[in-house]
Amino acid sequence: MLCAAxxxxxWHAIRDRLIRDNERRTGVAFASEPEYRLPSAILGAFLVxxxxxxxGWTTNANIHWIAPIIGSGIFGAGTLLVFTGIFTFL
Structure with a gap:
């Protein structure tokens, strides 16, 4: 939750830049396309x-137990970014 905050x-700066670029291109003020909500999903897909x-590479008996926990945390953060990006797109 703290990372999201x-x-x-x-994410706000990225979306504002996309809206400004679209405004310069089309001349329509504050026109937002649904695709402007997808940059977080792109990063999330990489994190997943x-x-x-x-x-997968750290679930071995001789590797410390925290390593797979870190991997699952990265996976969870990526999943959250993908789902929020997709659901706001829809």
């Missing part, structure tokens, strides 16, 4: 993949 200004690889 901390990265909100980043990385998280699953980290989790």
């Amino acid at each position: 901390a990265t909100d200004p980043l 993949t990385v998280g699953l690889f980290v989790f």
Whole structure:
């Protein structure tokens, strides 16, 4: 939750830049396309993949138990970003 609150200004800045670029291109003020909500899902897809690889490669008896937990945390963050990006797109 804290990470989501901390990265909100980043997603807001990206969306504002996309809206400004669209306004310059079309001349319509504050026109927002549904695709402007997808950059977080793009990052989330990358995090899901990385998280699953980290989790899979670290589930061995001789590796410390926190390593797969970190991988599942990365996977969870990516899943959250993908779902929120897709559901706001729809």
